[in-house]
Amino acid sequence: MVKATAGKAAKPTITKKTTKAAAGAPSQLNQSSRKGKRAWRKNVDIQDVEAGMEEMRAEERVIGKTLQATKDQDLFQIDVTGDAQIRKSLPRFSTSQLSSIKILAERSAVPAVFSRPSSTTASKKRKPLVSNEKKTRLLRIAKRPRKGPFNSVIDPTEFGAGSAIIELSEAVKNSGTYDAWAPPPPQEEIKEGLETVQKKSVKVPALSRVRDTIDVPAIIQPHQGTSYNPPVESHQELLLQAHGIEERRIRDAEKLAEVKEKIEAAKRDVEENNPAVASGMKLHEDIVGNEDDGESVEGEGDLPSKRLPPRKTQAQRKKAARLLAEKRELAERAARKRMLAAIPSAKTLRRSNARLTSVREKALMEKRTAEVDKIKQHGLAGRKLGKHKVPERAVVVQLGEDLSESLRALKPEGNLFRDRFLSLQQRALVEPRVPVLPKKHRSKIVEYEKHAWKRFDRD
Template sequence: MAKSSTAKTSIVRAVKTSTTTKKVTKSATGAPSQLNQSSRKGKRAWRKNVDIQDVEEGMEGMRAEERVIGKTLQATKDQDLFQIDVKGDAQVRKSLPRFSTSQLTSTKILAQRSAVPAVLSRPSTASKKRKSLVTHEEKARLLRISKRPRKGPFNSVIDPTELGAGSAILELSEAVKSSGTYDAWAPPPPQEEIKDGLETVQPKVIKAPALTRVRDTIEMPAIVEPHQGTSYNPPVQAHQELLLQAHEKEEQRIRAAEKLADVKEKMESAKRDVEEPNLAVASGMKLYEDIADEDEDEDESAPDGGADIAAKRLPPRKTQAQRRKAARLLAEKRELAERAARKRMLAVIPSAKTLRRANAKLMWARKMEQEKKLTAETEKLKQQGLAGRKLGKHKVPEGTVDVQLGEDLSESLRQLKPEGNLFRDRFLSMQQRALVEPRVPVLPKKQRTKIVEYEKHAWKRFE
């Protein structure tokens, strides 16, 4: 009897705990739920608060199977779901798709498409537009035959007789219809020779210009990989190398500025050395006193006076004997000069082959040097582009070296300060790759009002 009473009490406690436990009020499928009931008095409360979550989950699973496969697995036959492999295939692994890390979850979700066809709001036959049996041109021709007015835009009547007056629709010309089919550089079609006994003018064949573009030679990337020394925590050797590059560029700039300053100073000193013009006398004129002083100096410089100068300048007349003697001496000098020239030529003839070989070697060395120089320039053009070259009026800049000193380097990314300018780097890269011509920045000038002064008539009279 005691055992039966203890069993009853344990059953009552189990029932109490099962009734007092709090049920989940939220449905797993997202449907509205009313499971949190206060009492079970009456059939309405039992029907309203009944728990059918397991039934809803099963139905939702069947709906998912129908969306993916097209029908439920219960309605699918076994031969469609399973296959007995007796022999096996070694090529299955090769045909299976490989795992790709680039496939995102969003791509997988978008790739899932339902096998159930979409529901249309209207029948598919009515959604298709009926094709017109009569074309637009045929309709216009029938309207012209029946002499009915043809309607245009804004329900206006078009008169086909007034072409070009604005009311008729003009058709496309032959030039517009054949546009894009003519090639100016295409080879001309073969022409038949006309043998009519007359002179026929053949059209001149135009050849396409063979031009080499510098842009095709440049292989410089759009964004050059930065130097290791530009990092916020660079290696010591790379940072020192970048500092030396910046130092060399700065020295070149200072030397160019000093050279320009020296040239300007020489020009200014040359201007200062020139005598200042006499404002009292016009340019190109001399005073009478200066002319008289110059004449006196010339007279004093002559030893016997100015009258003997003209007499000394006149050479005496030669006699016939003197003339013959001078001609004989001249002929002897010419003969000696011809002998010496012939002797030199005879001495050079045996060494002609040696001179030709030396000349060929010299020309070959010059040619090889020119080819080597051209190859170096081409390689530099491929790697560095047009940096440092002058095109037109301006020179393509080489770019600056962005480097920080040792005490300015930051120890972390939080303390890093930006260096350089991205817009300047992109524009400089386009100039070096021959995409944009070299230019000089034009800064806007502030417009200043010009003051115009007028002098009144009363202030012009000086007394």
């Protein structure tokens, strides 16, 4: 291709043509020789023609036909008066509709190509001359093998005896009529007639769940004192709250240390008193034996030997039985006397017992109500479920000198993942757990003493 400019000598400018067309079909345009019709037709440049055809195909996909075949009345419209209802017909802007949904909503006006024949082509198809029933009857008369499902041969002598599926089964006929989640039908009571055995309906127990009682939000609004520039009263209130929690923790730790110290002191006392005996065991002093003389010498702390009581005579046994019978009779008289004295005051005792019972029940009801209110407000914080205890929410507060008073110098406090996991535990959505750290596997070193080192001279 040669281009010329005015006032200057024309210089030939050669433009290289691509070896690939815009539509994607390969072309051979770089061949210099075009001798003959075949070479001319093969190496001709038809990229502009293909681009025009592709534009026409795109118009046909969107509109249904090309713009050249469309009339002017369908393309243009002169609006003189205007339409007040056009604003209602226009699609409204929707923030919920995604761009991907809008793209998928645009469909081509060209109908899709189906592999199955349409109804028009099916109607033109020639109908068979012999129906299926007539063909089956003729095969049965001629005693020819009849093909069933999966190319199986049906025995004509045992037609319908399991050799092939002739009709639909009952399960297929009743498919879609049974609902597994539908409530059971009500049982009909037979008032007249013979006795019948009816199946009892099982009543589902109504169990109260703790999760339904808890009314704790997933994300609790933070205290006003946790701000980077909080009011003085809120900051002091949060500091006192954190101080109380820390003081209670230190007090519990001191109590535990005291109990441990008492246990250790008791162990030391036992070890000091009996140094030769293991801790936790107390034994009496044994009798020290004299091995030389073969005689046993009693220690100072020996227990006295138990003497057997002398046998009673017959008169002593009768006297003891008579005294025992008199004691029993006196005890029965005293019990009867107490019972007769308590009969007039039975009403008073009943009233006092009912009063005590009502007070006890009222206190128990108040305790249960307070417990339910606490669970409703704070969840399961501080309660032990199974092995572990649900941890309470920690108070995050900064001291006065640590406050930044500006967002630029603010330092993050706490952990969002830990707070979220703690919220799930307190709302009874996740069971309480403790972090399990992986243990480092340590190989045990086994030492062997070689035989050469077992025999050596000692000085």
